[in-house]
Amino acid sequence: MRPSRTFRHGGIRIEDAGGWGRDEPAKNAFLPNGAVILLKQHAGRQARCVVRRGEYVREGMVIGRADGPFSANVHSSVPGIVRDIRIADLPEGGRSEAVVIAMEGSFDRLGRRDERYLWKSMGRNEILTTLRDRGVVDTELPGMPLFDLLSDRKDLALLVINAVESEPYLGAEDRILRDRAPEIAEGVSILRKILEPKRIAIAASGPCPESLPLSGEGGELEYVQLEPKYPQDMPSQLLEALGGAVKRGSPEAVFLRASTAFAVYEAIVLAKPMVERYISMGGGALKRPSVLKARIGTRIGDLIEECGGFLGPPTRLVLGGAIRGHSVHDLDEPITKTSSAVIALDPEEVGSLRRSPCIRCGRCAEVCPERLDPDLLYRLVERGLRSRALGLGLGSCTSCGACGYVCPSRLPLVSAFSSTEAPLPGSAGAAAGRLS
Numbered sequence: 410m411r412p413s414r415t416f417r418h419g420g421i422r423i424e425d426a427g428g429w430g431r432d433e434p435a436k437n438a439f440l441p442n443g444a445v446i447l448l449k450q451h452a453g454r455q456a457r458c459v460v461r462r463g464e465y466v467r468e469g470m471v472i473g474r475a476d477g478p479f480s481a482n483v484h485s486s487v488p489g490i491v492r493d494i495r496i497a498d499l500p501e502g503g504r505s506e507a508v509v510i511a512m513e514g515s516f517d518r519l520g521r522r523d524e525r526y527l528w529k530s531m532g533r534n535e536i537l538t539t540l541r542d543r544g545v546v547d548t549e550l551p552g553m554p555l556f557d558l559l560s561d562r563k564d565l566a567l568l569v570i571n572a573v574e575s576e577p578y579l580g581a582e583d584r585i586l587r588d589r590a591p592e593i594a595e596g597v598s599i600l601r602k603i604l605e606p607k608r609i610a611i612a613a614s615g616p617c618p619e620s621l622p623l624s625g626e627g628g629e630l631e632y633v634q635l636e637p638k639y640p641q642d643m644p645s646q647l648l649e650a651l652g653g654a655v656k657r658g659s660p661e662a663v664f665l666r667a668s669t670a671f672a673v674y675e676a677i678v679l680a681k682p683m684v685e686r687y688i689s690m691g692g693g694a695l696k697r698p699s700v701l702k703a704r705i706g707t708r709i710g711d712l713i714e715e716c717g718g719f720l721g722p723p724t725r726l727v728l729g730g731a732i733r734g735h736s737v738h739d740l741d742e743p744i745t746k747t748s749s750a751v752i753a754l755d756p757e758e759v760g761s762l763r764r765s766p767c768i769r770c771g772r773c774a775e776v777c778p779e780r781l782d783p784d785l786l787y788r789l790v791e792r793g794l795r796s797r798a799l800g801l802g803l804g805s806c807t808s809c810g811a812c813g814y815v816c817p818s819r820l821p822l823v824s825a826f827s828s829t830e831a832p833l834p835g836s837a838g839a840a841a842g843r844l845s
Protein backbone atom coordinates (compact mmCIF):
# COMPACT_ATOMS: atom_id res chain seq x y z
CA MET A 410 0.00 0.00 0.00
CA ARG A 411 1.33 3.46 -0.90
CA PRO A 412 1.88 5.83 2.00
CA SER A 413 -0.64 8.65 1.90
CA ARG A 414 1.00 11.31 4.08
CA THR A 415 2.25 14.25 2.07
CA PHE A 416 1.73 18.01 1.61
CA ARG A 417 -1.60 19.17 0.23
CA HIS A 418 -1.10 21.58 -2.66
CA GLY A 419 0.84 21.06 -5.85
CA GLY A 420 3.94 18.94 -6.23
CA ILE A 421 4.90 16.41 -8.86
CA ARG A 422 4.21 12.72 -8.54
CA ILE A 423 7.35 11.27 -9.98
CA GLU A 424 7.21 7.58 -10.49
CA ASP A 425 10.13 5.86 -8.86
CA ALA A 426 12.88 6.08 -11.43
CA GLY A 427 14.08 2.52 -11.00
CA GLY A 428 14.47 1.21 -7.49
CA TRP A 429 17.95 0.46 -8.82
CA GLY A 430 19.93 2.31 -6.21
CA ARG A 431 17.79 1.10 -3.36
CA ASP A 432 17.68 -2.64 -3.84
CA GLU A 433 21.33 -3.30 -3.21
CA PRO A 434 23.52 -2.06 -0.38
CA ALA A 435 25.92 0.74 -1.23
CA LYS A 436 29.27 -0.38 -2.64
CA ASN A 437 32.62 0.99 -1.57
CA ALA A 438 34.09 2.94 -4.47
CA PHE A 439 37.72 2.21 -5.36
CA LEU A 440 40.16 4.43 -3.55
CA PRO A 441 41.17 7.27 -5.85
CA ASN A 442 44.80 7.58 -7.01
CA GLY A 443 44.49 11.22 -6.32
CA ALA A 444 42.01 13.42 -4.48
CA VAL A 445 41.06 17.03 -5.22
CA ILE A 446 39.77 18.38 -1.93
CA LEU A 447 37.98 21.71 -2.07
CA LEU A 448 38.56 23.99 0.91
CA LYS A 449 35.04 25.34 0.64
CA GLN A 450 32.51 22.57 1.18
CA HIS A 451 30.35 24.46 3.66
CA ALA A 452 28.22 27.57 4.03
CA GLY A 453 30.82 30.07 5.32
CA ARG A 454 34.22 31.21 4.11
CA GLN A 455 36.69 28.83 2.54
CA ALA A 456 38.84 27.03 5.13
CA ARG A 457 42.41 28.36 5.53
CA CYS A 458 44.93 26.07 3.86
CA VAL A 459 47.40 24.68 6.44
CA VAL A 460 49.51 22.39 4.21
CA ARG A 461 52.24 23.09 1.66
CA ARG A 462 53.18 21.60 -1.69
CA GLY A 463 55.32 18.48 -1.23
CA GLU A 464 54.08 17.85 2.33
CA TYR A 465 52.98 14.34 3.33
CA VAL A 466 49.47 14.20 4.78
CA ARG A 467 47.90 11.33 6.68
CA GLU A 468 44.36 10.07 6.17
CA GLY A 469 42.01 12.24 8.23
CA MET A 470 44.57 15.03 8.86
CA VAL A 471 43.35 18.64 8.89
CA ILE A 472 44.38 20.36 5.62
CA GLY A 473 42.10 23.40 5.96
CA ARG A 474 41.13 25.19 9.18
CA ALA A 475 37.72 26.80 9.67
CA ASP A 476 37.93 30.55 9.02
CA GLY A 477 35.15 32.24 10.96
CA PRO A 478 31.46 31.47 11.52
CA PHE A 479 29.86 28.82 9.27
CA SER A 480 33.29 27.81 7.98
CA ALA A 481 34.45 24.24 8.69
CA ASN A 482 37.60 22.21 9.03
CA VAL A 483 38.52 20.15 5.96
CA HIS A 484 40.42 16.86 6.30
CA SER A 485 42.44 14.77 3.90
CA SER A 486 40.40 11.79 2.73
CA VAL A 487 43.49 9.83 1.64
CA PRO A 488 47.14 9.64 2.74
CA GLY A 489 49.60 11.07 0.25
CA ILE A 490 51.72 13.95 -1.02
CA VAL A 491 50.28 17.41 -1.65
CA ARG A 492 51.02 17.85 -5.36
CA ASP A 493 49.29 21.18 -5.91
CA ILE A 494 47.18 23.87 -4.30
CA ARG A 495 45.07 25.55 -6.93
CA ILE A 496 41.90 27.48 -7.55
CA ALA A 497 38.94 25.36 -8.66
CA ASP A 498 35.34 26.02 -9.64
CA LEU A 499 32.60 25.07 -7.19
CA PRO A 500 29.72 23.07 -8.68
CA GLU A 501 27.15 25.48 -7.25
CA GLY A 502 29.04 28.54 -8.52
CA GLY A 503 32.00 30.50 -7.17
CA ARG A 504 35.58 29.38 -6.69
CA SER A 505 37.71 27.92 -3.94
CA GLU A 506 41.23 26.75 -3.27
CA ALA A 507 41.65 23.00 -3.68
CA VAL A 508 44.37 20.73 -2.32
CA VAL A 509 45.46 18.07 -4.83
CA ILE A 510 46.79 14.95 -3.11
CA ALA A 511 48.52 12.03 -4.87
CA MET A 512 47.75 8.90 -2.86
CA GLU A 513 50.80 7.36 -1.24
CA GLY A 514 51.57 5.51 1.99
CA SER A 515 49.22 3.57 4.20
CA PHE A 516 45.76 4.27 5.53
CA ASP A 517 45.55 4.66 9.32
CA ARG A 518 41.99 3.34 9.60
CA LEU A 519 41.17 1.38 6.47
CA GLY A 520 40.86 -2.38 7.09
CA ARG A 521 41.25 -1.93 10.86
CA ARG A 522 38.57 -2.52 13.43
CA ASP A 523 37.07 0.79 14.53
CA GLU A 524 37.53 1.68 18.17
CA ARG A 525 34.36 2.94 19.87
CA TYR A 526 34.45 5.98 22.15
CA LEU A 527 32.16 6.21 25.16
CA TRP A 528 30.32 9.40 24.32
CA LYS A 529 27.59 9.20 26.96
CA SER A 530 29.84 10.84 29.54
CA MET A 531 30.55 13.76 27.15
CA GLY A 532 28.85 17.08 27.88
CA ARG A 533 26.87 19.07 25.29
CA ASN A 534 29.71 21.56 24.64
CA GLU A 535 32.29 18.83 24.32
CA ILE A 536 30.14 17.07 21.71
CA LEU A 537 29.66 20.32 19.77
CA THR A 538 33.37 21.19 19.75
CA THR A 539 34.23 17.63 18.67
CA LEU A 540 31.79 17.99 15.75
CA ARG A 541 33.51 21.29 14.89
CA ASP A 542 37.00 19.75 15.06
CA ARG A 543 35.96 16.85 12.81
CA GLY A 544 34.47 19.18 10.20
CA VAL A 545 30.90 17.88 10.41
CA VAL A 546 28.42 19.83 8.26
CA ASP A 547 24.86 19.07 7.20
CA THR A 548 25.10 17.16 3.93
CA GLU A 549 22.33 19.28 2.38
CA LEU A 550 23.52 22.40 0.55
CA PRO A 551 24.76 24.92 1.67
CA GLY A 552 26.52 22.61 4.15
CA MET A 553 25.82 24.29 7.48
CA PRO A 554 28.49 23.32 10.06
CA LEU A 555 26.68 21.59 12.92
CA PHE A 556 28.64 23.55 15.52
CA ASP A 557 27.23 26.86 14.19
CA LEU A 558 23.81 25.43 13.38
CA LEU A 559 23.15 23.73 16.72
CA SER A 560 25.12 25.65 19.39
CA ASP A 561 22.28 28.05 20.22
CA ARG A 562 19.46 25.55 19.77
CA LYS A 563 18.07 23.71 22.77
CA ASP A 564 14.71 22.47 24.02
CA LEU A 565 13.47 22.19 20.46
CA ALA A 566 9.93 21.25 19.57
CA LEU A 567 10.98 19.06 16.65
CA LEU A 568 14.05 17.40 15.15
CA VAL A 569 13.48 15.93 11.69
CA ILE A 570 15.92 13.37 10.30
CA ASN A 571 15.22 13.69 6.61
CA ALA A 572 15.79 10.56 4.52
CA VAL A 573 13.14 11.48 1.94
CA GLU A 574 14.06 10.99 -1.71
CA SER A 575 11.72 13.06 -3.82
CA GLU A 576 13.68 13.56 -7.04
CA PRO A 577 14.10 10.82 -9.62
CA TYR A 578 17.34 8.81 -9.55
CA LEU A 579 18.24 9.75 -5.99
CA GLY A 580 18.72 6.97 -3.47
CA ALA A 581 21.68 7.73 -1.21
CA GLU A 582 19.68 8.92 1.82
CA ASP A 583 17.28 6.00 1.57
CA ARG A 584 20.23 3.64 1.15
CA ILE A 585 22.27 4.92 4.09
CA LEU A 586 19.18 4.63 6.31
CA ARG A 587 18.76 1.00 5.28
CA ASP A 588 22.45 0.07 5.44
CA ARG A 589 23.36 1.91 8.63
CA ALA A 590 20.13 2.18 10.65
CA PRO A 591 21.60 1.34 14.12
CA GLU A 592 24.46 3.81 13.60
CA ILE A 593 22.03 6.53 12.47
CA ALA A 594 19.90 5.85 15.56
CA GLU A 595 23.02 6.34 17.71
CA GLY A 596 23.79 9.57 15.83
CA VAL A 597 20.24 10.69 16.61
CA SER A 598 20.79 9.89 20.31
CA ILE A 599 23.83 12.20 20.25
CA LEU A 600 21.74 14.92 18.58
CA ARG A 601 19.06 14.37 21.22
CA LYS A 602 21.65 15.15 23.89
CA ILE A 603 22.57 18.42 22.13
CA LEU A 604 19.08 19.62 21.23
CA GLU A 605 16.75 17.99 23.79
CA PRO A 606 13.86 17.98 21.30
CA LYS A 607 10.33 17.12 22.40
CA ARG A 608 9.71 15.15 19.22
CA ILE A 609 12.09 13.36 16.81
CA ALA A 610 10.70 12.19 13.48
CA ILE A 611 12.57 10.20 10.87
CA ALA A 612 10.90 11.05 7.56
CA ALA A 613 11.58 8.66 4.70
CA SER A 614 10.28 7.44 1.37
CA GLY A 615 10.52 3.72 2.11
CA PRO A 616 9.23 1.44 4.88
CA CYS A 617 10.94 1.41 8.27
CA PRO A 618 14.14 -0.72 8.23
CA GLU A 619 13.87 -3.65 10.64
CA SER A 620 17.24 -2.81 12.16
CA LEU A 621 16.19 0.72 13.17
CA PRO A 622 15.53 0.85 16.92
CA LEU A 623 12.52 3.12 17.53
CA SER A 624 12.74 3.10 21.30
CA GLY A 625 15.64 3.00 23.67
CA GLU A 626 17.01 4.47 26.87
CA GLY A 627 17.23 7.91 25.25
CA GLY A 628 13.55 8.07 24.22
CA GLU A 629 11.25 7.35 21.31
CA LEU A 630 11.81 7.85 17.60
CA GLU A 631 8.86 8.31 15.28
CA TYR A 632 9.20 6.84 11.78
CA VAL A 633 7.02 8.45 9.11
CA GLN A 634 6.85 7.08 5.57
CA LEU A 635 5.81 9.82 3.14
CA GLU A 636 4.43 9.68 -0.35
CA PRO A 637 7.12 9.95 -3.07
CA LYS A 638 6.22 13.36 -4.41
CA TYR A 639 8.43 16.32 -5.27
CA PRO A 640 9.42 18.49 -3.29
CA GLN A 641 8.53 16.40 -0.25
CA ASP A 642 12.08 16.69 1.13
CA MET A 643 11.91 20.47 1.65
CA PRO A 644 11.29 21.85 5.18
CA SER A 645 7.87 23.47 4.51
CA GLN A 646 6.52 20.34 2.85
CA LEU A 647 7.99 18.09 5.54
CA LEU A 648 6.37 20.12 8.31
CA GLU A 649 3.02 20.01 6.58
CA ALA A 650 3.19 16.25 6.01
CA LEU A 651 4.40 15.49 9.54
CA GLY A 652 1.62 17.52 11.16
CA GLY A 653 1.88 19.03 14.63
CA ALA A 654 2.05 22.53 15.98
CA VAL A 655 5.39 23.75 14.59
CA LYS A 656 4.92 26.47 11.97
CA ARG A 657 7.13 26.88 8.91
CA GLY A 658 10.27 28.95 9.44
CA SER A 659 10.08 28.36 13.19
CA PRO A 660 13.42 28.16 15.03
CA GLU A 661 11.71 25.42 17.03
CA ALA A 662 12.45 22.86 14.31
CA VAL A 663 15.76 21.54 12.96
CA PHE A 664 16.04 19.46 9.78
CA LEU A 665 19.09 17.28 9.18
CA ARG A 666 19.78 14.68 6.53
CA ALA A 667 20.08 10.98 7.55
CA SER A 668 23.65 11.06 6.20
CA THR A 669 24.36 13.96 8.59
CA ALA A 670 23.17 11.85 11.55
CA PHE A 671 25.54 9.13 10.31
CA ALA A 672 28.41 11.65 10.12
CA VAL A 673 27.61 12.65 13.74
CA TYR A 674 27.85 8.99 14.74
CA GLU A 675 31.20 8.58 12.97
CA ALA A 676 32.65 11.80 14.40
CA ILE A 677 31.66 11.14 18.01
CA VAL A 678 31.59 7.34 18.36
CA LEU A 679 34.42 6.45 15.95
CA ALA A 680 36.42 9.73 16.17
CA LYS A 681 36.30 9.92 12.38
CA PRO A 682 36.31 13.22 10.47
CA MET A 683 34.02 13.77 7.50
CA VAL A 684 35.99 12.17 4.66
CA GLU A 685 33.41 9.95 2.91
CA ARG A 686 30.05 10.36 1.23
CA TYR A 687 27.22 8.08 0.07
CA ILE A 688 26.44 9.15 -3.47
CA SER A 689 23.72 8.12 -5.97
CA MET A 690 24.96 7.36 -9.47
CA GLY A 691 22.11 7.37 -11.96
CA GLY A 692 20.47 8.56 -15.15
CA GLY A 693 19.68 6.87 -18.44
CA ALA A 694 23.15 7.49 -19.89
CA LEU A 695 24.93 5.56 -17.12
CA LYS A 696 25.68 1.86 -17.61
CA ARG A 697 25.33 0.56 -14.03
CA PRO A 698 23.44 2.93 -11.72
CA SER A 699 24.17 2.33 -8.04
CA VAL A 700 24.87 3.98 -4.72
CA LEU A 701 28.58 4.29 -3.93
CA LYS A 702 30.41 5.14 -0.74
CA ALA A 703 33.25 7.32 -1.98
CA ARG A 704 36.09 9.36 -0.54
CA ILE A 705 35.55 13.10 -0.65
CA GLY A 706 37.76 14.53 -3.37
CA THR A 707 37.19 11.61 -5.77
CA ARG A 708 36.80 12.79 -9.38
CA ILE A 709 33.31 12.42 -10.84
CA GLY A 710 34.93 10.71 -13.85
CA ASP A 711 36.37 7.96 -11.60
CA LEU A 712 32.93 7.27 -10.12
CA ILE A 713 31.38 7.09 -13.59
CA GLU A 714 34.06 4.60 -14.65
CA GLU A 715 33.23 2.53 -11.60
CA CYS A 716 29.64 2.37 -12.83
CA GLY A 717 30.76 0.95 -16.19
CA GLY A 718 30.97 4.33 -17.95
CA PHE A 719 28.35 5.82 -20.26
CA LEU A 720 25.95 3.92 -22.52
CA GLY A 721 26.20 6.85 -24.90
CA PRO A 722 27.27 10.47 -24.63
CA PRO A 723 25.15 12.10 -21.90
CA THR A 724 23.17 15.16 -22.93
CA ARG A 725 23.60 16.64 -19.49
CA LEU A 726 25.61 15.74 -16.42
CA VAL A 727 24.27 16.95 -13.11
CA LEU A 728 25.71 17.01 -9.60
CA GLY A 729 22.81 16.69 -7.15
CA GLY A 730 19.23 15.97 -8.18
CA ALA A 731 17.99 16.28 -11.74
CA ILE A 732 15.63 19.09 -10.67
CA ARG A 733 17.65 21.07 -8.13
CA GLY A 734 21.19 20.03 -9.03
CA HIS A 735 23.94 21.88 -10.87
CA SER A 736 25.22 21.10 -14.34
CA VAL A 737 28.75 19.73 -14.45
CA HIS A 738 31.01 20.28 -17.45
CA ASP A 739 34.23 18.70 -16.28
CA LEU A 740 34.68 15.06 -15.24
CA ASP A 741 37.63 16.16 -13.08
CA GLU A 742 35.30 17.95 -10.67
CA PRO A 743 35.48 16.28 -7.26
CA ILE A 744 32.70 15.26 -4.91
CA THR A 745 32.32 17.18 -1.67
CA LYS A 746 30.59 16.83 1.70
CA THR A 747 27.34 18.08 0.14
CA SER A 748 27.37 16.04 -3.10
CA SER A 749 24.39 13.70 -3.09
CA ALA A 750 24.31 12.37 -6.64
CA VAL A 751 25.88 12.29 -10.09
CA ILE A 752 23.18 12.01 -12.77
CA ALA A 753 23.98 11.41 -16.45
CA LEU A 754 20.87 12.24 -18.47
CA ASP A 755 20.32 10.89 -21.98
CA PRO A 756 18.62 12.89 -24.79
CA GLU A 757 15.19 11.41 -24.08
CA GLU A 758 15.36 12.41 -20.41
CA VAL A 759 16.43 15.96 -21.17
CA GLY A 760 14.05 16.57 -24.08
CA SER A 761 14.29 19.71 -26.14
CA LEU A 762 16.43 22.47 -24.72
CA ARG A 763 14.82 25.04 -26.97
CA ARG A 764 12.99 27.80 -25.19
CA SER A 765 9.65 28.99 -26.62
CA PRO A 766 7.00 31.50 -25.57
CA CYS A 767 4.66 30.70 -22.69
CA ILE A 768 1.53 28.90 -23.90
CA ARG A 769 -0.47 29.70 -20.74
CA CYS A 770 -1.03 26.06 -19.98
CA GLY A 771 -1.16 26.70 -16.22
CA ARG A 772 0.92 23.65 -15.32
CA CYS A 773 3.43 25.72 -13.34
CA ALA A 774 0.67 27.04 -11.05
CA GLU A 775 -0.79 23.55 -10.62
CA VAL A 776 2.45 22.12 -9.26
CA CYS A 777 3.64 25.08 -7.17
CA PRO A 778 3.51 23.92 -3.53
CA GLU A 779 3.51 27.56 -2.39
CA ARG A 780 0.31 28.32 -4.36
CA LEU A 781 2.09 30.96 -6.49
CA ASP A 782 1.46 31.82 -10.12
CA PRO A 783 4.94 31.29 -11.62
CA ASP A 784 3.87 32.32 -15.12
CA LEU A 785 2.72 35.74 -13.92
CA LEU A 786 5.74 36.17 -11.63
CA TYR A 787 8.07 35.34 -14.51
CA ARG A 788 6.47 37.95 -16.78
CA LEU A 789 6.85 40.59 -14.05
CA VAL A 790 10.48 39.70 -13.31
CA GLU A 791 11.32 39.66 -17.04
CA ARG A 792 9.97 43.20 -17.34
CA GLY A 793 12.03 44.36 -14.37
CA LEU A 794 8.97 44.59 -12.07
CA ARG A 795 10.47 42.51 -9.27
CA SER A 796 8.88 44.58 -6.50
CA ARG A 797 5.42 43.89 -7.97
CA ALA A 798 6.31 40.20 -8.12
CA LEU A 799 7.36 40.37 -4.47
CA GLY A 800 3.96 41.85 -3.67
CA LEU A 801 2.40 38.79 -5.29
CA GLY A 802 4.36 36.36 -3.13
CA LEU A 803 7.70 35.91 -4.92
CA GLY A 804 9.40 36.09 -1.51
CA SER A 805 7.80 32.78 -0.51
CA CYS A 806 9.26 30.97 -3.53
CA THR A 807 11.50 28.20 -2.18
CA SER A 808 13.33 27.70 -5.52
CA CYS A 809 12.08 24.11 -5.51
CA GLY A 810 12.13 24.03 -9.32
CA ALA A 811 8.81 22.20 -9.74
CA CYS A 812 7.47 24.89 -12.10
CA GLY A 813 10.53 24.81 -14.36
CA TYR A 814 10.42 21.02 -14.41
CA VAL A 815 6.91 20.84 -15.89
CA CYS A 816 7.07 23.91 -18.14
CA PRO A 817 6.63 22.72 -21.77
CA SER A 818 8.13 25.98 -23.04
CA ARG A 819 11.36 25.37 -21.11
CA LEU A 820 11.27 28.82 -19.55
CA PRO A 821 14.02 29.37 -16.93
CA LEU A 822 11.50 30.23 -14.22
CA VAL A 823 13.55 29.32 -11.16
CA SER A 824 16.75 31.09 -12.15
CA ALA A 825 14.68 34.18 -12.94
CA PHE A 826 13.07 34.06 -9.49
CA SER A 827 16.25 33.45 -7.54
CA SER A 828 18.48 35.93 -9.34
CA THR A 829 18.44 39.66 -9.75
CA GLU A 830 20.33 39.21 -13.00
CA ALA A 831 19.22 37.78 -16.33
CA PRO A 832 18.18 34.12 -16.09
CA LEU A 833 20.82 31.58 -17.03
CA PRO A 834 19.89 29.36 -19.95
CA GLY A 835 20.14 25.64 -19.35
CA SER A 836 20.21 25.55 -15.55
CA ALA A 837 19.87 21.95 -14.46
CA GLY A 838 16.33 22.41 -13.15
CA ALA A 839 15.11 24.02 -16.33
CA ALA A 840 16.86 21.53 -18.55
CA ALA A 841 15.90 18.29 -16.92
CA GLY A 842 12.19 18.71 -17.35
CA ARG A 843 11.24 15.61 -19.29
CA LEU A 844 11.79 12.91 -16.78
CA SER A 845 8.21 11.93 -16.04
Ligand code: SF4
Pocket residue numbers: 776777778779780781783805806807808809810811812813822823826
Ligand atom coordinates in the same frame (compact mmCIF):
# COMPACT_ATOMS: atom_id res chain seq x y z
S1 SF4 B 1 10.29 27.36 -7.75
FE1 SF4 B 1 9.00 28.82 -6.61
S2 SF4 B 1 7.38 29.37 -8.03
FE2 SF4 B 1 8.34 27.51 -8.85
S3 SF4 B 1 7.10 25.83 -8.03
FE3 SF4 B 1 8.78 26.14 -6.57
S4 SF4 B 1 7.96 27.57 -5.05
FE4 SF4 B 1 6.59 27.65 -6.83
Ligand code: SF4
Pocket residue numbers: 766767768769770771772773774783784787812815816817818819820
Ligand atom coordinates in the same frame (compact mmCIF):
# COMPACT_ATOMS: atom_id res chain seq x y z
S1 SF4 C 1 4.15 25.98 -17.44
FE1 SF4 C 1 5.40 27.29 -18.76
S2 SF4 C 1 4.18 27.50 -20.62
FE2 SF4 C 1 2.78 26.72 -19.03
S3 SF4 C 1 1.88 28.59 -18.11
FE3 SF4 C 1 3.66 28.09 -16.90
S4 SF4 C 1 5.31 29.32 -17.79
FE4 SF4 C 1 3.66 29.25 -19.32
